[in-house]
Amino acid sequence: QSVLTQSPSVSGAPGQRVTISCSGSSSNIGAGYDVHWYQQLPGTAPKLLIYKNTNRPSGVPDRFSGSKSGTSASLAITGLQAEDEADYYCQSYDGSLSAVVFGGGTKLTVL
């Protein structure tokens, strides 16, 4: 049972827009800790996709965007491409646990 909750799967056709949600609580996202998002392509290490809720590292396409509100955060992917098929994880910090916490991951399928 992950501290941050994500839907197990999401799908979309090429060109469409999908969103992936991440639900937390008052001890992590709701406490003001930033949310970060990672993309994990099959058989590879995770890659930082969004940091500090809304920021993209250099090289990440602007098709990827993040938002945060209250105890939740979302990752949006527009103009879906076949190469976006991957697992996506949200991550934050939990002040009550004094621990870095991850969501359970969402598998994105491009139809």
Next chain:
Amino acid sequence: QVQLQESGPGLVKPSETLSLTCSVSGGPINYYYWSWIRQPPGKGLEWIGFIYSTGSANYNPSLKSRVTISVDRPKKQISLKLSSVTAADTAVYYCARHRQDCTKGVCTTYYYYGLAVWGQGTTVTVSS
């Protein structure tokens, strides 16, 4: 460009201690937080613990009694030891460097910053 390389035995016997090393190249080890994360087969990411370059560490409460993370600055290595392993500890183990924010030449980093650089991971199987 900084690179991280995990290394260690790929097979560990139950009840023994898992020992892994993360070697840092192409960048400094000082003034950064470093984490170990693992991923069991077919499952999600689990944070194991982090250490600052001065040696101050913090661990996942669920693993705290079995984990030790240390740093060797001259060798530019971060080590992970996990004792009394069972089959449930079978996973790909990653080391990662937390982000650093730099403004006008002044850089800051915190443990709640995202994980910007990851190693390729090393697979550890616990089996007799």
